[in-house]
Amino acid sequence: MRLSLDFLLDSTGGSLVGGKMPIGASGVSIDSRKIKRDQLFVAIEGPNFDGHDYVAEAFEKGSVGAIVEKYPQIRDARHSCGAIIKVESTQKALLEMSRHWRNSFPNLKVAAITGSNGKTTTKNMTHSILSVSGNVLSTYGNLNNHIGLPLSLLKLEKEHNFCVLEMGMNSFGEIRTLADVASPDVGTITTVGKAHLEEMKDLGGVARAKGELVENFGEENTFCVNIDDPWVAKIADRARCRKITYGIASREAFIRAGDISHEGMESIEFTIHIGEESARTRIKGIGVHNVSNALSASTLGYSLGCGMNEILAGLEKYVPSAMRLEVLRTPFGFRIINDAYNANPDSMRAALDELAGHRLGKTKAVAVLGDMLELGESSEREHELIGEHISHLGLDMVVAMGEFSRSLVSAVRGQTACHVAKSPQEAAALLLEVCGEDDVVLVKGSRGMKMETVIQTLYKR
Numbered sequence: 001m002r003l004s005l006d007f008l009l010d011s012t013g014g015s016l017v018g019g020k021m022p023i024g025a026s027g028v029s030i031d032s033r034k035i036k037r038d039q040l041f042v043a044i045e046g047p048n049f050d051g052h053d054y055v056a057e058a059f060e061k062g063s064v065g066a067i068v069e070k071y072p073q074i075r076d077a078r079h080s081c082g083a084i085i086k087v088e089s090t091q092k093a094l095l096e097m098s099r100h101w102r103n104s105f106p107n108l109k110v111a112a113i114t115g116s117n118g119k120t121t122t123k124n125m126t127h128s129i130l131s132v133s134g135n136v137l138s139t140y141g142n143l144n145n146h147i148g149l150p151l152s153l154l155k156l157e158k159e160h161n162f163c164v165l166e167m168g169m170n171s172f173g174e175i176r177t178l179a180d181v182a183s184p185d186v187g188t189i190t191t192v193g194k195a196h197l198e199e200m201k202d203l204g205g206v207a208r209a210k211g212e213l214v215e216n217f218g219e220e221n222t223f224c225v226n227i228d229d230p231w232v233a234k235i236a237d238r239a240r241c242r243k244i245t246y247g248i249a250s251r252e253a254f255i256r257a258g259d260i261s262h263e264g265m266e267s268i269e270f271t272i273h274i275g276e277e278s279a280r281t282r283i284k285g286i287g288v289h290n291v292s293n294a295l296s297a298s299t300l301g302y303s304l305g306c307g308m309n310e311i312l313a314g315l316e317k318y319v320p321s322a323m324r325l326e327v328l329r330t331p332f333g334f335r336i337i338n339d340a341y342n343a344n345p346d347s348m349r350a351a352l353d354e355l356a357g358h359r360l361g362k363t364k365a366v367a368v369l370g371d372m373l374e375l376g377e378s379s380e381r382e383h384e385l386i387g388e389h390i391s392h393l394g395l396d397m398v399v400a401m402g403e404f405s406r407s408l409v410s411a412v413r414g415q416t417a418c419h420v421a422k423s424p425q426e427a428a429a430l431l432l433e434v435c436g437e438d439d440v441v442l443v444k445g446s447r448g449m450k451m452e453t454v455i456q457t458l459y460k461r
Contacts, residue, residue, distance in 0.1 A: 037062030115190030129314030198376030370445020371402030387411025
C-alpha cells in the first residue's frame, strides 16, 4: 500500500504547507511511539495527549508526512523533512482518507457488525468463515470507533476479497458516520441490550443508535437479522433492503440452530440449519449465546456467497478470544471463566447463567464481579437486579467489587454467601481460601474495572 501525496491532499481537502513526500506513505499511524519508517503520522488531539506535540518525533523515526491542524507549533522542528499537510480537523481527515481508500476497492465485499453484545466474537467467527474462501481484513482487537475503524480500512490491500468491521458507539450518530465511511455490503446487529444507557437512556435509544447501521441500506445491501431479538426485528421491519434471518428460538429463521449440547467446558455442538440444509457443527469454548454469534457469522458468510462447507470449516477453526468466556485451568485446582473484557446487564446475566450451568455435583460455583459502567441513572437499580438474579442461581459465593458492590450484594438477600472486596488482592485471597479441586470461578466486570487483575494477583501469590 502506498498513499500518494495527491491522494492525501484530494481525500482530506488539506494543503501542503511544508516539506515534501518523494514516496507515498506505506501506512498510517496516530502513535509516534509505534510509527514505522515511511508511514504517515496523523496528529490527533485526545483527552490526555495532543499528537501535535509528537510530530517532530514521528519525523525523526522516518515518517514521510504528517497531517496536522496546528502547523505553527512544529514548523521549527529540526528534523522535519516529510510533507506537512494542514487540515481543519485531523479526525475528519482520517475518516475521509479511509472513505476514499475503501472506495478505491470496488470489488471488495464489506461486512459490518454492531450490537450491545457479541460484536467481537461475531467478527472473529465471520473472519474465520470468510477466510476459507478468500483473503480477509478485519478490525484488529476492538478498534471499532471513529479512530480505530478508519485505521483498519487504511490497511486494505489489493489481495483482500473481504473486510469485516466491528462498529462500536457511545452516542447517537456514531454508527451512521462509520457506516457512511465503510459503505458495507452486508451488516448485522447482534443484540440490542442495556449498554451505554448513560447516553442512550433506554432500550429504545440503544435500538435507534444501533439501527443507524442499516438506515441507508438499499436493494443492493443485505441485513442479517437476529429475529430472536425483538428490537432487532423492529429495526428490520423498517429497513428497505434484502434480509436474511437467523435465530435459535425462532423456527422460522432461515439460518437456525438446534440440538445444542456441551462438551464439558471445551466446546458446544449443535445442528445448523441453512434453509433446507442441515449439518452437525462445533465451536470451541462455552456460552450458549455464542451459538447465536455463530449463527450471525454464518448468516454474514452466507450473504457473501459462502456455502455450508465453508461455514462448517470456518466455525471449526474459530478460536475464542482472551477474556471472553475464556476457560483457564489454574494450578490451584479450580477453573476460571475469564470474562473480564467487559460487562453490561445482559452479558452479566448470560455469564452468570453459564457459571451456574457448570456447577456439577459437589463442585462450587463462585462469581467475582466488578461494576457495570456507563449505565447512568440506572446504575444502582441494574446492579440490584443482577443481585436478584444471582439469588435464584444457587451459587456458592459472590465477591463484589466497586462503587455498586453493596447494591448488588444487598439484593442477593442472604441466598448466597457474599463478600465485598476492596482490592484484587482481597478477592484473590478469598478465592484461594474457598475454592478447591474442580470448582468454577467466574471473573467479570466492565473494562474500566480491569477485573483480570484479580486473576493476575492469584499467580503472584
